[in-house]
Amino acid sequence: MNKRWNILQPDKDEVSSLQSDLKINQVLCKILVQRGIRTFETAKEFFRPQVSQLHNPWLMKDMEKAADRILRAFRDHEKILVFGDYDVDGTTSVAMMYRFLKTQHEKADFYIPHRYREGYGVSKAGIDFAKENGFSLIIALDCGIKSIDLVHYANTLQIDFVICDHHLPDEVIPDAVAVLNPKQRDCAYPYKELCGCGVGYKLITALCEKLGLPETFPHQYLDLVATAIAADIVPITGENRILAFYGLQRVNQAPNPGIRALAFLSGTQLPMHIHNLVFMIAPRVNAAGRMDDARKAVQLFVAPSYEEALTYAELLHNDNSDRKEADASITEEALQIILENTAWSTRKSTVVYRPHWHKGVVGIVASRLIEHHYRPTVVLTENGDFATGSARSIPGFNLYEAIHACREFLVGYGGHFAAAGLTLNKENIELFREKFEEVVAARIPEELLIPEILIDAEISFADITPALFKIIRQMEPFGPGNMTPVFIARNVTDTGFSRIVKEQHLRFVVQQNGVQFTGIGFNMAARFSIIESRRPFDMVFKVDENEWQGKKSLQLRVEDIRPA
Known part of the structure; x- marks a missing residue:
C-alpha cells in the first residue's frame, strides 16, 4: 500500500532559539518545537514532569459537591456502589475507586454492566441492583454523562449519583448530585483531556485532602491511571503526561498485582513502556468484556495478592486467546468477501x-x-x-x-x-x-x-547516536500528542546483506556515507526489489534499541522506503 510522506516543517527561528537554550542536536529541537516546546522552561517541564504540576482538583466543577456527598455517605454508613464501563478505562476506574473507598468505608461494592445484556454505560439493571441491595449512592466512572433518563429513574428510587466522565456532554446534563467532567462548557478545569480514570483520580485526591490523608496517598493508584490513559488513546500531553510518567514508574517498581500477573502471562519484561500497556495489558483486560463478563477484570485489579490476581489474569488471558482466534477467522472471512x-x-x-x-x-x-x-x-x-x-x-x-x-x-x-x-x-x-x-x-x-506518514525531521545516519537515543527516550511516554519521533534519511544504499525474513518482513543492513545500521521492516517484503536494485533509496523509520546476548545496539524500525 502506497503512503503519503508528510515532512513537518517547524519555524526555523524558533528551532534556532531553542537550540541555543538547550545545546542539543538541532533535529531534536525541530521535534520539540513541533510539539509546542519552544523555551527552556517548557522543555524543563516536558523532560522533568512533577506531580506538583497537577492542577488543583477543586477547580473542577462540582468537585465540592461530589466530595461532600461521598463524605456524608461515610458518616451515615450508607452503601456506595461503584459503577463503570466494561473497557480498560472503566474497569481500572472502578477498581481504583473501590480500592480507595474500602480504605475508608466498609460498605462499598462495584458493578460492571454486561456488554450484551445491558449495553454501554449506566444501565437500568444496575440501578435496580442498587435498589434491591440497599445502595443509596452510585459513583459512575467513565460513563453517565448522557444517562439523563436513568439518573432521573435513580432519583425516583432515592438513589443519588456522582458522575465522573470524560465523554463530550450533550446540551442537557443528568440531574446528578455532582457531575465531574472537564469537558462541560462551564467547567473551569484547565486540562480537558483526562480519561475517565483520570477524572476519578482527581476525585480521590480531593477526598484525600478532605480526610487529611497524606498527599502521596493517591499515588498508589497511578499504575491503574497510566493503564487507562494508554488504553483509551487520550492525548499524552499536559496532565495526562504527568500521570502516565509517574504511573509507569509505579508499574515498573511496585505494580498492582493484576498488572504484574498480566505482564507475566503476556511475557512482557521490565521495564514496561506505554506501548506494553497498549498492546500487551489492555487487550487482555478488554477481552473480558468482549468475550464474557468484565467483572473479572475489576476482580483482577482489586485482588489483594499476586497469587489471587494470577487466577483472574489467567481467565482474561484465555478470553484474549479466544478473542484473537475469533478476530483472525472473521478478518479472513471478511477479506474473502471483499475479494469476491x-x-x-x-x-x-x-x-x-x-x-x-x-x-x-x-x-x-x-x-x-x-x-x-x-x-x-x-x-x-x-x-x-x-x-x-x-x-x-x-x-x-x-x-x-x-x-x-x-x-x-x-x-x-x-x-x-x-x-x-x-x-x-x-x-x-x-x-x-x-x-x-x-x-x-x-x-x-x-x-x-492514501495513508499518511507524518515525518518529524530529516536526519543523517551519522547523527543517530546513543546520546541522541537517550534524549528520545526521555521524551517518553509516547502517545497521541507526543508520538514516537519518525525520521527520514536520504540516499541510503544496501550493503548486500539485506534479506526477506519469515516470508513477509525485511531485514535491512544499510549504509549512508559510510555509517551502517541494521533495521526491520514488518510486512515490507513486497518492497525488496527497491533494495536489491542497489540504487539509493529514501527511508522512513523510528530509532529503536535491540538487545542480543546482553549487548544493546541501536536499530531502525522501518516504516516505508521509496527510490531516491
Whole structure:
C-alpha cells in the first residue's frame, strides 16, 4: 500500500532559539518545537514532569459537591456502589475507586454492566441492583454523562449519583448530585483531556485532602491511571503526561498485582513502556468484556495478592486467546468477501455482514480491514432481530457525521469522529451499504484514501547516536500528542546483506556515507526489489534499541522506503 510522506516543517527561528537554550542536536529541537516546546522552561517541564504540576482538583466543577456527598455517605454508613464501563478505562476506574473507598468505608461494592445484556454505560439493571441491595449512592466512572433518563429513574428510587466522565456532554446534563467532567462548557478545569480514570483520580485526591490523608496517598493508584490513559488513546500531553510518567514508574517498581500477573502471562519484561500497556495489558483486560463478563477484570485489579490476581489474569488471558482466534477467522472471512465482490474495488467505503460473526470483535475486525483496504469500514453481525456492528474511520474523515447522514436506515447509532456503533433492521443492510458509500464518496478527499506518514525531521545516519537515543527516550511516554519521533534519511544504499525474513518482513543492513545500521521492516517484503536494485533509496523509520546476548545496539524500525 502506497503512503503519503508528510515532512513537518517547524519555524526555523524558533528551532534556532531553542537550540541555543538547550545545546542539543538541532533535529531534536525541530521535534520539540513541533510539539509546542519552544523555551527552556517548557522543555524543563516536558523532560522533568512533577506531580506538583497537577492542577488543583477543586477547580473542577462540582468537585465540592461530589466530595461532600461521598463524605456524608461515610458518616451515615450508607452503601456506595461503584459503577463503570466494561473497557480498560472503566474497569481500572472502578477498581481504583473501590480500592480507595474500602480504605475508608466498609460498605462499598462495584458493578460492571454486561456488554450484551445491558449495553454501554449506566444501565437500568444496575440501578435496580442498587435498589434491591440497599445502595443509596452510585459513583459512575467513565460513563453517565448522557444517562439523563436513568439518573432521573435513580432519583425516583432515592438513589443519588456522582458522575465522573470524560465523554463530550450533550446540551442537557443528568440531574446528578455532582457531575465531574472537564469537558462541560462551564467547567473551569484547565486540562480537558483526562480519561475517565483520570477524572476519578482527581476525585480521590480531593477526598484525600478532605480526610487529611497524606498527599502521596493517591499515588498508589497511578499504575491503574497510566493503564487507562494508554488504553483509551487520550492525548499524552499536559496532565495526562504527568500521570502516565509517574504511573509507569509505579508499574515498573511496585505494580498492582493484576498488572504484574498480566505482564507475566503476556511475557512482557521490565521495564514496561506505554506501548506494553497498549498492546500487551489492555487487550487482555478488554477481552473480558468482549468475550464474557468484565467483572473479572475489576476482580483482577482489586485482588489483594499476586497469587489471587494470577487466577483472574489467567481467565482474561484465555478470553484474549479466544478473542484473537475469533478476530483472525472473521478478518479472513471478511477479506474473502471483499475479494469476491470485485465491483467493490472502486468503492470509497467497506460494509460487510455475516450473521454468525462474534459481536465482541467486530470493531477490531473493522480496524484490521482498514489495514488491507484503506477506507471507512463497517462490520455488521446479527443480534436478535437486528444487525448490529462497529465502524472505524481513517484519519481525517468524520465517521460519525457520515453515519448520521444514513440515519433513515438505522434503528440506533452513536460514536465520534473515528469510531461508531450502529444497529439496523437486517432488510436495510444493502440500502445502508449503498447510502453509506454515496455519503463517503461525496465527502472524502482523494488524498485521505492514501495513508499518511507524518515525518518529524530529516536526519543523517551519522547523527543517530546513543546520546541522541537517550534524549528520545526521555521524551517518553509516547502517545497521541507526543508520538514516537519518525525520521527520514536520504540516499541510503544496501550493503548486500539485506534479506526477506519469515516470508513477509525485511531485514535491512544499510549504509549512508559510510555509517551502517541494521533495521526491520514488518510486512515490507513486497518492497525488496527497491533494495536489491542497489540504487539509493529514501527511508522512513523510528530509532529503536535491540538487545542480543546482553549487548544493546541501536536499530531502525522501518516504516516505508521509496527510490531516491
